[in-house]
Amino acid sequence: MDLSYGGEYEAFRGEVRDFIADHASQAPKGNGMRSKPVLDWQALLIEKGYTARTIPREYGGHGAEPDILKSRIIAEEFANAQVSNGLGGQGIQMLVPTLLEIGTEEQKKRFIGPTLRGEIVWCQGYSEPNAGSDLASLTTSAVLDGDEWVVNGQKIWTSTAKQADWIFCLVRTEPEAPKHKGISFLLFSMDTPGIEVRPLKTMTGDSTFNEVFFTDVRVPKQQIVGSRGEGWFVANSILRHERGMLGDPNATFSRLNALIELMQQETVDSRRVIDNPVFRDRLMQIQGEVMAMRFNDMRILSAKLNNKDASLAGMIVKLQGTELRHRLEGLAIDALGELGLLYEDSPLLRGQGAWQSQYMFYLGLIIGGGTSQIQKNIISERGLGMPREPKPQQV
Amino acid sequence: MEFGLTEEQVLLQDSVGRYLADHASLDRARQFADGAEERAADVCTALAELGVSGLIIDEAYGGVGLKMLDAAIVAEQLGGNVTPIAFAASAVMVPLALQRAGSEAQKAHWLPLLAAGEASAGAAVSEAVAAREDARISASGGTLTGRALFVLDHAADVYLVADDRRKMHLVEAKARGLTSTRLTSIDKTRHIGELRFEGVAADPLPGSDDPAVLADVIDAGRIVLAADTLGAAQNMLDQAVAYAGERQQFGRVIASFQAVKHMCAEMAARLEPCRAMIWYAAHAFDEVPEESRLTACHTKAHLGEVGKFVAKTATEVHGGMGFTDLLGLHYWFKRIGFNRQMLGGPELVREEAARLQELI
Numbered sequence: 001m002d003l004s005y006g007g008e009y010e011a012f013r014g015e016v017r018d019f020i021a022d023h024a025s026q027a028p029k030g031n032g033m034r035s036k037p038v039l040d041w042q043a044l045l046i047e048k049g050y051t052a053r054t055i056p057r058e059y060g061g062h063g064a065e066p067d068i069l070k071s072r073i074i075a076e077e078f079a080n081a082q083v084s085n086g087l088g089g090q091g092i093q094m095l096v097p098t099l100l101e102i103g104t105e106e107q108k109k110r111f112i113g114p115t116l117r118g119e120i121v122w123c124q125g126y127s128e129p130n131a132g133s134d135l136a137s138l139t140t141s142a143v144l145d146g147d148e149w150v151v152n153g154q155k156i157w158t159s160t161a162k163q164a165d166w167i168f169c170l171v172r173t174e175p176e177a178p179k180h181k182g183i184s185f186l187l188f189s190m191d192t193p194g195i196e197v198r199p200l201k202t203m204t205g206d207s208t209f210n211e212v213f214f215t216d217v218r219v220p221k222q223q224i225v226g227s228r229g230e231g232w233f234v235a236n237s238i239l240r241h242e243r244g245m246l247g248d249p250n251a252t253f254s255r256l257n258a259l260i261e262l263m264q265q266e267t268v269d270s271r272r273v274i275d276n277p278v279f280r281d282r283l284m285q286i287q288g289e290v291m292a293m294r295f296n297d298m299r300i301l302s303a304k305l306n307n308k309d310a311s312l313a314g315m316i317v318k319l320q321g322t323e324l325r326h327r328l329e330g331l332a333i334d335a336l337g338e339l340g341l342l343y344e345d346s347p348l349l350r351g352q353g354a355w356q357s358q359y360m361f362y363l364g365l366i367i368g369g370g371t372s373q374i375q376k377n378i379i380s381e382r383g384l385g386m387p388r389e390p391k392p393q394q395v
Numbered sequence: 396m397e398f399g400l401t402e403e404q405v406l407l408q409d410s411v412g413r414y415l416a417d418h419a420s421l422d423r424a425r426q427f428a429d430g431a432e433e434r435a436a437d438v439c440t441a442l443a444e445l446g447v448s449g450l451i452i453d454e455a456y457g458g459v460g461l462k463m464l465d466a467a468i469v470a471e472q473l474g475g476n477v478t479p480i481a482f483a484a485s486a487v488m489v490p491l492a493l494q495r496a497g498s499e500a501q502k503a504h505w506l507p508l509l510a511a512g513e514a515s516a517g518a519a520v521s522e523a524v525a526a527r528e529d530a531r532i533s534a535s536g537g538t539l540t541g542r543a544l545f546v547l548d549h550a551a552d553v554y555l556v557a558d559d560r561r562k563m564h565l566v567e568a569k570a571r572g573l574t575s576t577r578l579t580s581i582d583k584t585r586h587i588g589e590l591r592f593e594g595v596a597a598d599p600l601p602g603s604d605d606p607a608v609l610a611d612v613i614d615a616g617r618i619v620l621a622a623d624t625l626g627a628a629q630n631m632l633d634q635a636v637a638y639a640g641e642r643q644q645f646g647r648v649i650a651s652f653q654a655v656k657h658m659c660a661e662m663a664a665r666l667e668p669c670r671a672m673i674w675y676a677a678h679a680f681d682e683v684p685e686e687s688r689l690t691a692c693h694t695k696a697h698l699g700e701v702g703k704f705v706a707k708t709a710t711e712v713h714g715g716m717g718f719t720d721l722l723g724l725h726y727w728f729k730r731i732g733f734n735r736q737m738l739g740g741p742e743l744v745r746e747e748a749a750r751l752q753e754l755i
């Protein structure tokens with residue numbers, strides 16, 4: 001164990017703190033993802049190395065050496081200050097790492113920089129009406145015609161498809177191959193003719209996801225990541241990144257701090273909520289769990305850097321992280337009682353209604369990105385080496 | 396920068412683990428639990444030779460001079476093997492108290508004996524955490540009077556006793572006016588007991604006027620008990636996965652039933668982050684003082700909760716076999732139950748965590 005926060009790190013923490021103190025007023029608060037404050041803030045954070053920190057400069061990142069202590073300090077300080085630590089989303093958190101790993105040089109140069117800067121917003125076209133948990137049974141097809149793929153079919157639950165400029169999409173290119181081996185991974189512009197997006201309203205009241213229909217959508221042949229038929233492999237490498245991002249303990253830590261403040265401010269019968277031992281104990285339980293997940297996160301980062309195996313520690317993050325976050329938001333609602341029910345533009349609304357919307361949103365994330373049940377299948381099979389579900393007998 | 400164990404620590408883990416697997420199997424624990432042994436002398440001697448009893452004792456006093464993380468690594472192995480040995484108090488809490496607050500004479504007398512495994516020490520500090528039955532010890536004129544319950548590592552030659560002003564004293568087991576009674580608990584691999592003091596001459600630890608010393612001693616005990624739970628729970632999970640891979644019902648191994656797989660996945664998902672938590676808590680104890688108390692509290696409480704879940708679930712995976720004495724799974728179940736309550740159950744320790752943050 002070598003976590004010595006030597007002088008260098010203390011100085012670095014000081015720098016981050018000073019930066020936040022000096023610039024927090026410029027940080028976006030609930031602005032749209034293309035607004036000037038968001039894009040400016042993103043550019044500033046990349047320049048300072050507080051986001052896209054280790055992505056090479058030639059691709060539009062900050063280009064710093066990986067240093068998990070510094071990454072931890074940045075995550076902590078932004079979380080403590082409850083200030084935005086930059087843009088997230090499927091493009092930045094899932095596609096960029098995948099392109100870095102598998103993309104061609106041309107793809108890296110073309111897509112990573114604009115994605116990091118927030119100029120290209122992506123959506124993820126995986127799920128279909130009949131291919132959810134069983135994603136590999138997807139049927140949206142792409143047939144090569146000259147120098148172009150011709151895409152036909154339908155996606156569903158596609159988050160931000162309405163706002164997105166581009167989509168990374170799984171399509172079946174080898175209909176004769178076994179189901180996992182017939183899939184390819186395409187990138188294409190959402191402006192391509194033949195794409196229709198129909199928003200689906202979610203339980204939160206927002207239309208965060210959509211149905212997307214493809215009719216003879218023509219995609220240049222080279223906009224494939226990995227080779228033909230390797231899409232499942234590429235997608236799995238993405239899912240690894242997605243599962244790391246869903247349930248991020250630092251984001252949860254930030255919400256925990258907000259929850260602690262809330263419980264100190266709100267009162268029941270003129271007593272602070274935190275003075276109620278039952279609420280206090282529930283808060284402390286969650287604090288302990290958040291702590292465990294943050295140390296687990298440090299272990300994962302360190303294992304990556306030092307080429308050690310912490311695969312089980314990584315495999316459990318999506319399951320534990322999203323369930324924990326859902327419970328945390330739920331505790332805030334309980335602490336608020338009837339006030340916790342208020343929503344949208346209601347007077348007396350607390351925290352802009354975020355406790356309720358996050359509570360519901362995180363239920364969505366428990367389902368999205370591979371449900372909790374699917375996570376448990378993965379943990380038991382790949383993590384613990386238990387046998388796969390036997391295939392039902394053909395009748 | 397590395398968040399993990401050093402090569403030396405992995406070596407320590409392996410050497411203790413290998414010895415325990417080869418020489419201190421469940422049969423040995425069972426023999427200890429069934430018999431009337433005060434100490435499992437063979438195990439104590441062998442572990443003393445491996446440096447376990449002197450692990451955190453300074454080299455100047457015959458110990459190995461290691462730190463809390465090393466103690467946690469060993470505790471994990473002991474829990475994993477339900478080893479019948481006095482460790483939490485005898486090898487960690489009492490040596491720590493002596494080193495932080497003992498006089499030169501106290502250290503020179505006791506530390507070499509403890510390091511060599513020639514003496515063992517108990518800790519009577521439960522009342523400083525949460526007194527049951529209104530038990531308390533008061534000190535006056537160099538003597539102790541009162542009652543101490545749930546003394547850890549009770550079969551000892553010397554006791555570390557916390558009085559009602561949080562000052563600590565040493566009392567020899569053979570001291571006049573001291574009555575000692577074993578309290579039989581579910582966990583027969585470790586002894587706890589009651590001490591009654593009637594004007595017993597005590598030898599105060601001069602440095603323990605500072606109440607932070609006792610708090611450190613309790614933190615250390617909590618980390619070590621939590622690490623013991625980590626090892627015990629990991630072992631129960633491993634046993635459950637192995638058993639499920641062999642046991643057949645409905646013409647297939649039960650490990651292929653999703654309900655069973657999901658029980659195991661949930662155990663793994665809750666337990667895996669505990670490993671990092673123990674590492675950090677133990678590391679923080681020595682190196683990050685500003686975080687160490689809160690981390691120790693949360694680690695104790697969290698491992699108590701996760702341990703309880705794993706103990707129940709792993710037993711269920713074994714079906715009726717899990718409930719038998721024959722398989723012996725209950726030794727781990729009880730070990731985890733013991734660790735959960737000693738030095739403060741989850742609710743009490745979380746209340747302390749809240750107080751540390753001035754939320755109360």
Ligand SMILES: Cc1cc2nc3c(=O)[nH]c(=O)nc-3n(C[C@H](O)[C@H](O)[C@H](O)COP(=O)(O)OP(=O)(O)OC[C@H]3O[C@@H](n4cnc5c(N)ncnc54)[C@H](O)[C@@H]3O)c2cc1C
Pocket residue numbers: 123124125126127128131132133134156157158159160209363364365367368369370371372373374377
């Ligand atoms: C908020 C949100 C955002 C999303 N965003 C996107 C996106 O941007 N792009 C995209 O492509 N998709 C997205 N999805 C879709 C998401 O990936 C799927 O909803 C998810 O994979 C589950 O598929 P399904 O909805 O078809 O449910 P089903 O697969 O029908 O599952 C229904 C229930 O059956 C259980 N189940 C299914 N199979 C098994 C099994 N083998 N073992 C045990 N239980 C099983 C599930 O756990 C679940 O409880 C999003 C979903 C949500 C909720």
